[in-house]
Amino acid sequence: MGKIILTGDRPTGRLHLGHYVGSLRRRVELQNSGLFEKIFIMIADAQALTDNADNPEKVRQNIIEVALDYLSVGIDPSKSTIFIQSQVAELCELAFYYMNLVTVSRLQRNPTVKTEIQMRNFETSIPVGFFTYPISQASDITAFRATTVPAGEDQQPMIEQAREIARRFNGIYGETLVEPEILLPDNAACLRLPGTDGKAKMSKSLGNCIYLSDSAEEVRKRVMDMYTDPNHLRVQDPGQVEGNTVFTYLDAFCKPEHFEKYLPEYPNLDELKAHYRRGGLGDVKVKRFLIAILEEELAPIRERRKEWEQKIPEVYRLLKEGSDAARAVAADTLADVRRAMKINYFEDEELINEQARKFRGE
Numbered sequence: 001m002g003k004i005i006l007t008g009d010r011p012t013g014r015l016h017l018g019h020y021v022g023s024l025r026r027r028v029e030l031q032n033s034g035l036f037e038k039i040f041i042m043i044a045d046a047q048a049l050t051d052n053a054d055n056p057e058k059v060r061q062n063i064i065e066v067a068l069d070y071l072s073v074g075i076d077p078s079k080s081t082i083f084i085q086s087q088v089a090e091l092c093e094l095a096f097y098y099m100n101l102v103t104v105s106r107l108q109r110n111p112t113v114k115t116e117i118q119m120r121n122f123e124t125s126i127p128v129g130f131f132t133y134p135i136s137q138a139s140d141i142t143a144f145r146a147t148t149v150p151a152g153e154d155q156q157p158m159i160e161q162a163r164e165i166a167r168r169f170n171g172i173y174g175e176t177l178v179e180p181e182i183l184l185p186d187n188a189a190c191l192r193l194p195g196t197d198g199k200a201k202m203s204k205s206l207g208n209c210i211y212l213s214d215s216a217e218e219v220r221k222r223v224m225d226m227y228t229d230p231n232h233l234r235v236q237d238p239g240q241v242e243g244n245t246v247f248t249y250l251d252a253f254c255k256p257e258h259f260e261k262y263l264p265e266y267p268n269l270d271e272l273k274a275h276y277r278r279g280g281l282g283d284v285k286v287k288r289f290l291i292a293i294l295e296e297e298l299a300p301i302r303e304r305r306k307e308w309e310q311k312i313p314e315v316y317r318l319l320k321e322g323s324d325a326a327r328a329v330a331a332d333t334l335a336d337v338r339r340a341m342k343i344n345y346f347e348d349e350e351l352i353n354e355q356a357r358k359f360r361g362e
Helices: 017-031 045-051 056-073 090-101 104-108 111-119 133-143 153-173 216-224 245-253 256-262 269-278 283-309 312-341 349-360
Strands: 004-009 038-043 081-084 148-150 181-183
Touching: 004 017, 004 133, 017 038, 017 056, 017 148, 017 245, 038 056, 038 312, 045 056, 045 133, 056 081, 056 283, 056 312, 081 312, 090 133, 090 153, 090 312, 104 111, 111 133, 111 153, 133 153, 133 312, 148 153, 153 181, 153 312, 216 283, 245 269, 245 283, 256 283, 269 283, 283 312
Parallel strands: 004 038, 004 148, 038 081, 148 181
Antiparallel strands: none
């Protein structure tokens, strides 16, 4: 069996630069690398409903937003299977069986779950579906026999839990499931892109995002308002690069050729940082450099999105075809799981014949 990727996003809003540098850009590279036999990209609407059950319309409306973002960054439906989670019913059945392999205390120890619970102020009123979403995620991954899950470092505890579930299942019922490996971003700055306000995470709820579909003017405004070094009050003051959001974004997006185009007086990013540290370089100049780089990256994405926005029925057709294809693969895995657990009663001729002999007294 070749290498297989499973990855995806919750449809709770348009995708932003954090998604782009953390996973989307890498997905396109992996898709076009020829190293993977299959790539499955899931729009995780069922998972999004675990903390949006009272607002399903939000999830419903954002499915098309996420799909448009996928297509605009270069996800190719002829190379990657894009599907909607809720349209693959087999995932629910797999998750139901996996629930018997995980304890409540193990879920409570999952750092990602703990962080998400605190962030949403659930405290003691945690929806069960949200609490068990590591199990659901294990179902999503193993259903497609994924060997590789591209994700940010904050998802490492989730992938480890999926590995534990697969390992425990195989230990009880025999080798059936594939244990996945996480594939982290290869650029350290992309492990977690901060929000424009300097907060650790770019988040829709915090309003500190730059969206892939933002206009050039919206991007310019976001960058000009971006958090830098609060002590860098005058151009001549020495500035701090570490923790400076503008430089973190430059680490994630800047390429050597950008200097020749936009800042020819600097040979590279290290020299720009050195000048900022010793003083004499203003924030506005650095921000304008970042704006030029981001516009170069986002303009083609923005244009492709506009093209796809004129073909919405086709986008839904692609989602249905992808969901049908994904369901066929998940059904094969579920059949193997049922066989391993010996709950495939009507296909088990040996069981039927054994019971027949037993009741005939043979």
